[in-house]
Amino acid sequence: MTEHILTEISTTVIDPAKAISFVSDPIQGAIDTFIGIVRNHHEGRNVTGITYDVHEGLANKTFQDICSEAQGIWPGTRYFVSHFHGVLDVGGISIVIAVSSPHRADSFEACRFVIEEIKKRAPVWKKEHYVEGASDWLPGHSLNVEAQESLVCCGRCGEKRHAG
Amino acid sequence: MGKTIKISIKCFGMFRQFGNVIDIEIHAGSFADEIKSALIINIGDKHRNLVESSVLANDVGILPKEYVIQDSMNLSILPPVCGG
Incomplete structure (x- = not known):
């Protein structure tokens, strides 16, 4: 765990109070939270629930990377991110993000940054389940761009990318 | 031509x-x-199209296209993502 950053993949109900508790501190005057909820409709179809598939190791690493990047942009901010892995009914909590900062503007902006980056970069997938019994994996954002900036090297010289 | 090696690809999402x-x-x-x-x-x-829009990864991160596979290994195939 990086200082003031806690990220996790959860297979149990995510408690927003845990997120707020982690980022709370007397020096922080603002906490912004984002809570993702399974809704009962999508593009005209009635949804009963969503299965969340997650590459746990890489997803957690991506959450850490995103929060570290945000901390570089908004110094003094603290982060909690928990993403659900498994099946949720309508109303279930899929993700909780909490960001604290001394003043409110940084918390708002950083929290928005974190959820938008997670949607683009974290290896997480959704399979929607519909009232009529069908299920579909949802389309998403290709990671091909991230592949061009990968930290993995060429495969000839070890696990980390070479300098330069 | 090198020896034949086995790659086990873990599937996620649409895969x-x-x-x-x-x-x-x-x-x-x-x-x-x-x-x-x-x-x-x-x-x-x-x-x-699904494969071409997806990336391969090991436990460290996403593999660049030019990554060279030397030995048998476990990888993951990551289709386009939609978390949150």
Whole structure:
């Protein structure tokens, strides 16, 4: 765990109070939270629930990377991110993000940054389940761009990318 | 031509329709992109767009296209993501 950053993949109900508790501190005057909820409709179809598939190791690493990047942009901010892995009914909590900062503007902006980056970069997938019994994996954002900036090297010289 | 090696590819998202793991054989020294070509042959050309919009990863991160596969290993195939 990086200082003031806690990220996790959860297979149990995510408690927003845990997120707020982690980022709370007397020096922080603002906490912004984002809570993702399974809704009962999508593009005209009635949804009963969503299965969340997650590459746990890489997803957690991506959450850490995103929060570290945000901390570089908004110094003094603290982060909690928990993403659900498994099946949720309508109303279930899929993700909780909490960001604290001394003043409110940084918390708002950083929290928005974190959820938008997670949607683009974290290896997480959704399979929607519909009232009529069908299920579909949802389309998403290709990671091909991230592949061009990968930290993995060429495969000839070890696990980390070479300098330069 | 290098020796034949086995690559076990863990499936996520849309790739779950093909099972939890797909095993393919390639020649040692192949590039990551050649694994994707072998995967298309394995699951069928109608899934080419899905494979081409996906990336291969090990436990460290996403593999660049020019990553060279030297030995048998476990990888993951990551289709386009939609978390949150």
